[in-house]
Amino acid sequence: MAQGSPETNTLESMNIVICGHVDHGKSTVIGRLLADTGSLPDGKLEQVRENCRRNSKPFEYAFLLDALKDEQSQGITIDSARVFFKTGKRHYIIIDAPGHIEFLKNMVTGASHAEAALLVIDANEGVQENSRRHGYMISMLGIRQIVVLVNKMDLVGYKQEVFDSIVSEYTDFLSGIDVTAKAFIPVSGMEGDAIAELTDKMPWYSGQTTLQALDNFQKEPPPVGKPFRMPVQDVYKFTKAGDQRRIIAGTADTGSVNLGDEVIFYPSGKRSKVKTLERFNAEPPAKFDAGEAASLTLEQQIYIARGQLAAKAGQPEPCVSERLRVNLFWMGKEPMVTGKDYLLKVGTVKEPVQIEKIVSVMDASELNSGQQKDKVEYHDVAEVILRCRHAIAFDTVETIPTTGRFVIVDDYEIRGGGIIREALPDEDQQMRELVMQRNLNWATSSISRERRWERYNQKATMIMVTGKRNVGKKTLARSIEQLLFNEGKLVYFMGIANVLYGVDADIKKPGADQTHRPEHLRRLAEVANILLDAGIILVVTAIGLTQNELEIIQNVVDNDLIEAVWLGDEPTDIQALHVPNLENMDQTLETVKAMLQNKGVIFKL
Secondary structure (H helix, E strand, C coil), X not given: CCCCCCCHHHCEEEEEEEEECCCCCHHHHHHHHHHHCCCCCCCHHHHHHHHHHHCCCCCCHHHHHCCCHHHHHHCCCCCCEEEEEECCCEEEEEEECCCCHHHHHHHHHHHCCCCEEEEEEECCCCCCHHHHHHHHHHHHCCCCCEEEEEECHHHHCXXXXXXXXXXXXXXXXXXXXXXXXXXXXXXXXXXXXXXXXXXXXXXXXXXXXXHHHHHHCCCCCCHHXXXXXXXXEEEEECCHHHCCCEEEEEECCECEEECCCEEEEECCCEEEEEEEECCCCCCCCCEEECCCEEEEEECCCCCCCCCCEEEECCCCCCEEEEEEEEEEEECCCCCEECCCCEEEEECCEEEEEEEEEEEEEEECCCCEEEECCCEECCCEEEEEEEEEEEEEEECCCCCCHHHCEEEEEECCEEEEEEEEEEEECCCCHHHHHHHHHHHHHCCCCCCCHXXXXXXXXXXXXXXXXXXXXXXXXXXXHHHHHHHXXXXXXXXXXXXXXXXXXXXXXXXXXXXXXXCCHHHHHHHHHHHHHHHHHCCCEEEEEEECCCHHHHHHHHHHCCHHHEEEEEXXXXXXXXXXEEECCCCCHHHHHHHXXXXXXXXXXXCCC
8 A cells, every 4th residue: 555645644543434226336346446546556546447357357446445355265355454544634544344245244243343434236236135224233333424425327317307316316315314414415436426536428417526525534533532431350469579560451541640630430439549550561551541551459459350441530420221222233143132131342341231111112224213122133223211120321322422332231242232222120129229429439448358368368259149039048047158168258148037036126017017128128238348358258047039139139239249148948039059858968068069169259279
């Protein structure tokens, strides 16, 4: 690729995605853009022309992009290739998104990095299924700058009425998805009409050329100017030579972070100031900006896990909720249905999720919108409400696109993706706010949680033993306590009655009244949180916990510090180790011990 002159190397750059139905001429348009802007490597155009002559093939500008064998053999673009060219105003990165219906997944990957889009429609074939699907997906990915190229005008005799008909049809379609094209341009990629210059073949058109339309796109503000967001990828600890650092690592999606900045981790609300910025085997930087891999340590040793979202105090906060209103595009062969668990991935968080409600479904190929359906089928575009098992941190796509996009995983494959439009309230919102206030005002010990774990040779964990009445929950709990105590662990059994008649005395009512049960569980979790912070393995009993009730506790106590055991028949929907009975206590204790070893609570000898 030809290099820009020293003065052009200082130009701004912009990512553009180009997409359209198969064989509508995207590659030809890109080839023309490269040739007409002088952006090809020296001699490349002549080399391709000579290859065509030797093989008795007519030259096409699309051949300039056919570098992949699969493209040459199948005649279709199968990956999101990137090509580069420049104008007098800026450098462009053109993301060539696939047009074939089977490669829409690749298009999602490509378009998610774009600031604007070119959508190509064949004047001879008109608006096709993928013309509409790609319009939907561009809209869903938050791209609002779109120019439509009506290509192959030479095949329809450069007739204005053909162009006007396509403009009318596609404008109606775009208005239905709340998108307005910045321009419609009649072009011929093969002949070069209206790519770099207007020609006399279309005297009825006096608008802008394709290159002018590109230069008229507005550059996105730099992500460094947005609020700081860093999804936590992992937390590393080094123990050699007494190194006590806990390095929190991720990539700064937006904004920047400096030494001394106060950072808050969502959804937990834990906060601390940045003590150091770290780089592997290199001098530490003065700051980390958007797009950079970032590693930092904190002044206070707080427990942070993968999937949390770091933000800076004093800047707009991310959203935190279990319920999200989203637009999604489904690409799974099996429909997406209510009542089934899927995996939602936003940033570094992976969270079980279900459809709570399908608001409406749009069939992109038929242009039917607002249908009421009980499932989201292959290639449907839908507005749905998702409910996560636990609250997650995110932004709406209008606020920060990088933390407002998601994918849905089913059976270890990406089956869908889309954008988050709104955070919806959920019943645990007030409880989360109380926990965040607690974390904000928590008086931190000078001895970290991890140092206590090392000293006690155990990971502090809350073992919840639950089941129906009179099945032996306390017997099992005390036996687990005795087993761990005999092995030298710091362990404590606490029946829920210890809390009910003490901390909960003000709300304890006689009989089986369940009115205050959520508050009982919250207070139990707060007591447990203190004991866990002290490094203790806590064994607790409670009657008939459901998954929702367990999640009340998980809102207060870090999720990975809780292990549940269901004793007896007919368990609720709780995610727990199931122990049918206590007929063989030794075997039961071995099973529980193996679980604790596998989870890293205690260690195998």
